[in-house]
Amino acid sequence: MAEEKVNLTPQVDLKDAYVIGEYNFAAWSKGKDENDNPFDTSNYLKVLPHPDEKIVFKDPYQDWQNDHQDGKFKEKSDSGNYYSSWGPDKVLDVNLRMSQLSELEIEGLGILKAGDGKIPWLDDKATPYEILRAYNGLVPGPMMITEPGDTIKVTLKNDLDHSSNFHTHGLHVSPLGHGDNVLFGLAPGETWEVEINIPEVHFIGTDW
Numbered sequence: 328m329a330e331e332k333v334n335l336t337p338q339v340d341l342k343d344a345y346v347i348g349e350y351n352f353a354a355w356s357k358g359k360d361e362n363d364n365p366f367d368t369s370n371y372l373k374v375l376p377h378p379d380e381k382i383v384f385k386d387p388y389q390d391w392q393n394d395h396q397d398g399k400f401k402e403k404s405d406s407g408n409y410y411s412s413w414g415p416d417k418v419l420d421v422n423l424r425m426s427q428l429s430e431l432e433i434e435g436l437g438i439l440k441a442g443d444g445k446i447p448w449l450d451d452k453a454t455p456y457e458i459l460r461a462y463n464g465l466v467p468g469p470m471m472i473t474e475p476g477d478t479i480k481v482t483l484k485n486d487l488d489h490s491s492n493f494h495t496h497g498l499h500v501s502p503l504g505h506g507d508n509v510l511f512g513l514a515p516g517e518t519w520e521v522e523i524n525i526p527e528v529h530f531i532g533t534d535w
């Protein structure tokens with residue numbers, strides 16, 4: 328049997344292109360409704376930036392560097408995109424709220440709009456492409472900077488409509504109690520006080 332080839336080449340000028348992930352692109356790009364009109368794509372993710380524009384992510388690391396010069400120590404950026412216990416602080420107090428967004432604007436990219444997670448012309452199959460979730464409504468989410476020996480205290484609120492979990496990748500820390508516990512389910516509406524103790528001998532790294 329000959330392998331069917333899916334053509335993923337956009338049929339529109341890239342300046343106007345909308346893409347919702349390779350998985351759905353082939354079906355979407357030739358999509359017509361029952362009256363043979365093209366689908367209304369205004370609610371789908373516009374993920375290809377205009378070629379003349381510069382995408383501006385509110386880069387937490389750059390903000391942190393700007394705020395921490397000449398011996399200055401700041402616990403939080405004005406926009407909330409970073410938290411820091413770098414310097415004399417030993418405890419990093421962080422407030423995180425998990426929520427679903429209906430839209431989000433990224434300068435140079437446009438507005439990302441979320442749908443209900445279902446695509447009618449794909450038999451209402453739920454897909455991840457229309458759902459937009461974030462910590463504190465920020466993309467990228469807040470960055471935390473600590474030093475070995477510091478304690479991260481996160482007040483975590485789950486404002487999603489399903490249970491969730493909070494854990495890190497790459498840290499060599501204890502999962503016990505309200506620590507870095509992948510097995511703990513946080514119910515909708517619930518708040519959890521997470522405490523993560525970074526060992527004095529922890530290596531330097533970028534963890535997430």
Ligand SMILES: [Cu+2]
Pocket residue numbers: 494495496
């Ligand atoms: Cu994970």
